[in-house]
Every structure is written in structure tokens, then in C-alpha cells.
Amino acid sequence: MALSTPHLQDMTLVRRQSLTDDTCKLFLQPSEPFHYRGGQYVMLGFNDTELKPFSIAAAHHQDDLIELHIRDHEQSAWMQQLFALEPGAALRVKGPNDQYHLDAEAVKAETFSPIILIAGGTGFAPMKAVLDELLALETHPPIVFYWGARTRKDLYDHERMLQLADTHTLLHYTPVLSEEKDSDFYTGLVHQQVLADRPDLSGCRVLVCGPWPMQEAAKADFVAAGLDETLFN
Structure with a gap:
């Protein structure tokens, strides 16, 4: 089309x-x-x-x-x-x-490293659209979706994301709260949680959407953790 x-x-x-x-x-x-x-x-x-x-x-x-x-x-x-x-x-x-796009090589199912989608606040919107298209493919690599928000109520589509993760075995969803402590959620900055879970980002493909300071901090820290700068968007 x-x-x-x-x-x-x-x-x-x-x-x-x-x-x-x-x-x-x-x-x-x-x-x-x-x-x-x-x-x-x-x-x-x-x-x-x-x-x-x-x-x-x-x-x-x-x-x-x-x-x-x-x-x-x-x-x-x-x-x-x-x-x-x-x-x-x-x-x-x-x-x-145009804003975010995954090329054909990135979405090959045989790609070993995951595609990491990171959303801050309503940066969830384009990341969710990218996720929709990945999940609609016949085959795709593992997908790790992080959603950072200030408080639990700001995770306005949390239940739907849990359902998607239950339905799709290659999708892992992690919500992170920055201003509220809740035993059901990680607390802190969302990109730092990514690094806590995956200290070595070499070979990964990362898409980030959120406030500009968050994106700048994520890029610097991810490149330091081995991410190829050309694989960050």
C-alpha cells in the first residue's frame, strides 16, 4: 500500500x-x-x-x-x-x-538481539503504533517494551499492554514509575531500568520517544553500554 x-x-x-x-x-x-x-x-x-x-x-x-x-x-x-x-x-x-521507522533488516525474526521500544509519558503513542505493526508480522524478533510514567494513573493503557504481553510470547513489557512508589512497579528513570535489565546493549535496536532530556540521557548512556549509535532512534 x-x-x-x-x-x-x-x-x-x-x-x-x-x-x-x-x-x-x-x-x-x-x-x-x-x-x-x-x-x-x-x-x-x-x-x-x-x-x-x-x-x-x-x-x-x-x-x-x-x-x-x-x-x-x-x-x-x-x-x-x-x-x-x-x-x-x-x-x-x-x-x-516521518518520525520512527524500522527497516527490513531490523524486523527479521532471526535477529538475535531484541528490538527495545522505550516510551516516556505520551511518548507511548508512536511506540505503541510501532509495536502494533511488529506484532502484525508473521514473524518478528523479541520485543522489549518499556513505559516510563510519573504515577500509576499515567500508565493509561497498562492493562492492554499486560494483555498483549500475555498473548505474544516474544513481547516483554516493563512499566516504570518515576514519582510514585508501588510494589507492583519498578521505580526510577525508565532508561536506567533498561540498563539495569540489560547492561550490555551491543547488537540491540532501540527506539525512544519522550521528553527531549530523557532521549538525550538515554542515548548517551546506551552508547556507553555498547549500543551502536546508528541503531538508536
Whole structure:
């Protein structure tokens, strides 16, 4: 299937779901065919002049809806307007745009080292979309998925991730909390938990999405642990 080239189109808000006090899930209906792959993002707005980037949060839905997970970091009027939208509202969307991608070599089942997907907060969205596409393959390498969040309630799709890990023997899921202690979860910075579990990252393929300081710290520490810098995204 050919992918869409980035261009503007209208999309309709079909439904909005509250995930946490400051995070929601939007489902958008494109007005024309919109083909994408896991790891891409769109530019979203109310008009053509002020568009903001948001990652697509799932592989293709059977109903062709586009799923976004959006956290209100800004407490801005723009975000308040977005969070107040009702189903039927029209939005302007430009995309898809490239962000994360696994090449054919990385997803070969005979690859010995795992693919490590690391999400910080709503960085979960593109990592989940990449995961969806990997799990849809007939065969794939082992996948290790880490999700770092501040508190338990910020792991808004935790139960679904547990179900996926139970269903797929080659998927291992590890949630990590940075600001709350809970006996059921690891505590600390998510990339440091990766290193605690796997001190030697040579041969691994790593994708990270989260706050920029987290990504910078992860890259530096992972390269020091043997990760080939070209295998970090």
C-alpha cells in the first residue's frame, strides 16, 4: 500500500476519550484516504496557520480512524480549545510525517538481539503504533517494551499492554514509575531500568520517544553500554 505524502486535509473528530486528568485520546475520520505506518506523526490544528505535532498512536484501525494521544503540557488556550471539542468538530491535519521507522533488516525474526521500544509519558503513542505493526508480522524478533510514567494513573493503557504481553510470547513489557512508589512497579528513570535489565546493549535496536532530556540521557548512556549509535532512534 502506498503511503500518503504529507498534505493538508480536513478530519472530523469522531470521539474523544479522557485518559487522565490532563491526557485524552482522539479518534479522527479523514476526509480522503490517509495511509501511514507506525511511528509517523501528523500536524494538527483548527486552521492552516497554527498546527502542532502529534504522533499517531496505533496501527491502522479497521474503521480507518486516526488515533492520537494528547497530553496538555501547556495549559494554553489552544489546548483548552482542543480538549473542549465535541464529536463532529472539524480539524485541519497535515501528514503523515516521518518520525520512527524500522527497516527490513531490523524486523527479521532471526535477529538475535531484541528490538527495545522505550516510551516516556505520551511518548507511548508512536511506540505503541510501532509495536502494533511488529506484532502484525508473521514473524518478528523479541520485543522489549518499556513505559516510563510519573504515577500509576499515567500508565493509561497498562492493562492492554499486560494483555498483549500475555498473548505474544516474544513481547516483554516493563512499566516504570518515576514519582510514585508501588510494589507492583519498578521505580526510577525508565532508561536506567533498561540498563539495569540489560547492561550490555551491543547488537540491540532501540527506539525512544519522550521528553527531549530523557532521549538525550538515554542515548548517551546506551552508547556507553555498547549500543551502536546508528541503531538508536
